[in-house]
Amino acid sequence: MEDCLGSDEEYYYSDQDSLDVIENEDSDLPWILPKGPTTKVITKESLLTAQKEDLRRVMDLLFLREHHARTLLIHHRWDVEKLFAVYVEKGKSWLFAEAGVTVVDHQDLDPSPPNSPVMCAICMEDVPSNETTKMDCGHCFCNSCWTGHFVVKINEGQSKRIRCMAHKCNAICDEAVVRNLVSKRHPQLAEKFDRFLLESYIEDNKRVKWCPSTPHCGNAIRVEDDQFCEIECSCGLQFCFSCLLQAHSPCSCLMWELWAKKCRDESETVNWITVHTKPCPKCHKPVEKNGGCNLVSCICGQAFCWLCGGATGRDHTWSSIAGHSCGRYKEDKEKNAERAKRDLYRYMHYHNRYKAHTDSFKLESNLKESIQKKVSISEEKDSNLRDFSWVNNGLSRLFRSRRVLSYSYPFAFYMFGEELFKDEMTEEEREIKQNLFEDQQQQLEENVEKLSKFLESPFDQYNENEVMDVRMQVINLSAITDTLCQKMYDCIETDLLGSLQLGIHNIAPYKSKGIEKASELPASWVNNANNAGKGPALHCGTSGGSTELEQPSGFGSSEESGYSSRKRARKEGLGGGFDLNLPAEVDRSDS
Amino acid sequence: MQASRARLFKEYKEVQREKVADPDIQLVCDDTNIFKWTALIKGPSETPFEGGIFQLAFAVPEQYPLQPPQVRFLTKIFHPNVHFKTGEICLDILKNAWSPAWTLQSVCRAIIALMAHPEPDSPLNCDSGNLLRSGDFRGYNSMARMYTRLAAMPKKG
Numbered sequence: 001m002e003d004c005l006g007s008d009e010e011y012y013y014s015d016q017d018s019l020d021v022i023e024n025e026d027s028d029l030p031w032i033l034p035k036g037p038t039t040k041v042i043t044k045e046s047l048l049t050a051q052k053e054d055l056r057r058v059m060d061l062l063f064l065r066e067h068h069a070r071t072l073l074i075h076h077r078w079d080v081e082k083l084f085a086v087y088v089e090k091g092k093s094w095l096f097a098e099a100g101v102t103v104v105d106h107q108d109l110d111p112s113p114p115n116s117p118v119m120c121a122i123c124m125e126d127v128p129s130n131e132t133t134k135m136d137c138g139h140c141f142c143n144s145c146w147t148g149h150f151v152v153k154i155n156e157g158q159s160k161r162i163r164c165m166a167h168k169c170n171a172i173c174d175e176a177v178v179r180n181l182v183s184k185r186h187p188q189l190a191e192k193f194d195r196f197l198l199e200s201y202i203e204d205n206k207r208v209k210w211c212p213s214t215p216h217c218g219n220a221i222r223v224e225d226d227q228f229c230e231i232e233c234s235c236g237l238q239f240c241f242s243c244l245l246q247a248h249s250p251c252s253c254l255m256w257e258l259w260a261k262k263c264r265d266e267s268e269t270v271n272w273i274t275v276h277t278k279p280c281p282k283c284h285k286p287v288e289k290n291g292g293c294n295l296v297s298c299i300c301g302q303a304f305c306w307l308c309g310g311a312t313g314r315d316h317t318w319s320s321i322a323g324h325s326c327g328r329y330k331e332d333k334e335k336n337a338e339r340a341k342r343d344l345y346r347y348m349h350y351h352n353r354y355k356a357h358t359d360s361f362k363l364e365s366n367l368k369e370s371i372q373k374k375v376s377i378s379e380e381k382d383s384n385l386r387d388f389s390w391v392n393n394g395l396s397r398l399f400r401s402r403r404v405l406s407y408s409y410p411f412a413f414y415m416f417g418e419e420l421f422k423d424e425m426t427e428e429e430r431e432i433k434q435n436l437f438e439d440q441q442q443q444l445e446e447n448v449e450k451l452s453k454f455l456e457s458p459f460d461q462y463n464e465n466e467v468m469d470v471r472m473q474v475i476n477l478s479a480i481t482d483t484l485c486q487k488m489y490d491c492i493e494t495d496l497l498g499s500l501q502l503g504i505h506n507i508a509p510y511k512s513k514g515i516e517k518a519s520e521l522p523a524s525w526v527n528n529a530n531n532a533g534k535g536p537a538l539h540c541g542t543s544g545g546s547t548e549l550e551q552p553s554g555f556g557s558s559e560e561s562g563y564s565s566r567k568r569a570r571k572e573g574l575g576g577g578f579d580l581n582l583p584a585e586v587d588r589s590d591s
Numbered sequence: 592m593q594a595s596r597a598r599l600f601k602e603y604k605e606v607q608r609e610k611v612a613d614p615d616i617q618l619v620c621d622d623t624n625i626f627k628w629t630a631l632i633k634g635p636s637e638t639p640f641e642g643g644i645f646q647l648a649f650a651v652p653e654q655y656p657l658q659p660p661q662v663r664f665l666t667k668i669f670h671p672n673v674h675f676k677t678g679e680i681c682l683d684i685l686k687n688a689w690s691p692a693w694t695l696q697s698v699c700r701a702i703i704a705l706m707a708h709p710e711p712d713s714p715l716n717c718d719s720g721n722l723l724r725s726g727d728f729r730g731y732n733s734m735a736r737m738y739t740r741l742a743a744m745p746k747k748g
Contacts, residue, residue, distance in 0.1 A: 122656060122691045123594055124601040145657075148594065149691060152657045167690040 039241075039518040041234045042208065042220040046521040050208075050222060051201040054080050062092070067175045068101045070197065074160050075099035078205035100163065100172040102136040120145055122165060133181070137171035139164050146173075147181045154182065154189050159196035160204070212244040213237045221518050228506040232517045240508065247515055250404065250492050251411045252505035258419070259410035263351065274340040280304060281311040350413040357406035364398060364452065371395060374460040378467070394455055394474040400514050401448045401481040408441055408488065415496055420505075433496060440491055444484040451477040486510050595655045599625050602694055616699045626651040629665075630699050634743065635707040639735035640668070643743030647702065648678075649695060659689035662698060667742035669735045671711045671720035680705070681715045 042050045057080055058069040075098065076083040087095050096102070117126040120142040127142040134140040145165065150173070153162045162178060164171045175197060183190035202208045208222045217235035230247040232238045239246055243253035251259065277286035282302035289296055294306040304311050375388045414420050416434045425433065454473045462470065489510035497505050603625070606618045614633075621627035628649035634640030646665040652658045662685060664678035672681040684693060684701055693701075714720025722731040 123598050125597070144594065145691065148654075148657050152654060165691045167692040169690075 040222045040521045041518040071172045100170045102171045139166040159193045230508040230515045238515045249508040255414045278309045350409045354409040361402045377460040397478040440488045447481045639732045643739035656691040669738040671709045671714040674715040
């Protein structure tokens, strides 16, 4: 493997253009189309928008009303692709029957003359027909019984799938009917029902999860493709989408869980006790030998031999202990103690390095302010060097590399230990892989430390040539550490984890620009709802024709419009609400 | 509360009317509390419970019929879906598959059907379930018949 750390000349890139690219890390290359963030922050206001996107796709493809589309999506856990796959594979009728969707042409349902009494099969009372409700499945019961049924189900937390009351009827009740009947008697419950339906998009959706911040920021995060990724919420919290713990790549979720537990609980204290103490044969308390000979006395008064742990008399000479001889070798005890000792030292080795880098990361985070001061001082000087973006780029590269480096130690602890991969590699393979990985780790560590040293240098007091020199070093080291991080991830993904039989260890891919910031989803539907009076309403025909929503050109395109709409929604009391009838109420007059 | 009373009263009337129609089920309402019922059901024919008369206790909730009644066997019975000590019944329609369209009468019919067709894969009585799962129908039948004779048949003399 080529050495990245030869003479000083090797740090320098000869091509000036490449420096500019590295220097302006955040500027996208003009010939590469900028790819938008694949993760979205869903706020309280934009939750409705997010849900409507998926609903719209299903409504348009299957020519359905909104509540039927929602029923299908809830059944398929908001996985639109899976829903479409089932539709293609098994057909519409199977898809509908499985999810409890009954689409009927209401003209076919024989209307009973108004106010003629109908026998309700639930309360067994004769009720005027205008006080009954017939569901899509054709079952008709009195409004009082329906309301009671809905109230019970909502209180039981089954809002998302309230089935018809008839025996063995799989049909899901129309949410508009539920809302309408419940709100008459229990307005709070109707709100709860709406909230459950709305939050179903997060609770039941494997692509969407609540941000794990405490206190909770109220946001959810939606990922488009890779579920093994690390994300930064708009509240600033960086976390692993898969396990919702702090961002921990290149550790897999399982490794990080085990490591966090190991650091948190007293497993290593127990190990220390095993290595450095012996239990008293009488009271079984652990006893530490603080010097002297092998006759040890416990506080309970029992004397015992330190070598074998056996109880003895109190008398002893230079060569023997009264009533005791322990020359016999007890293999198991020795082996266990040795193993415990070895494991403890191994853990301490990795933990110390992990902690050292984590502490450095914390200290370097405080560097930011002092570096900003240095930059502002340098910018005020009369000098040709005006652009100090290389400092900030170098600093952010330092943070990212330090993070990778600190988490690479828990990874190595489990990768090359016997806890997870005992039977996955031979001793020889393990040694080769460990050497390969540790070489890369070492190179990265050296370059990170150099980068840290250059960034901490008092460049505000340097002359122009010295500053130029520091600049070159920082730019080069930034590029090198980035390459080394990428190499380390490649090594982990292909040579280490890639060769394993069990596919349970997935890691978030390396991102050169750091953990991806999730972009906010604009709450454009809310905006449209506010203009419902002015703009065209959304109509759903009974025939199941596709629904169209006309939008003014450029609607919701800029972030600005999304933001202003959100502000307006809050002003008008829509922002925090959970009205699922947004956008404009579906016209059911012809149904 | 009022709705459930009205419904139970209707069921009571229906029971009086159906006494002759369904001789296998005898539903009796408590004199002082309409929410407490007992039933006497005949063991289904061609089963080890044939000839036995089993007593059931119904505790009807105030939310009835929106919530299911709590039913248990008062008569000892050896059946995989009935707890041998408490008489609790493992039957989907009494738990998550309840529909308000069910009546106490139809619940009794469902229990009779369960006696004839046990579900050994979700047992409350593991000994009974294990006999059926291992295919020892003879052992199951003899045990069930023995307990039917001991507990569900009138003593002679």
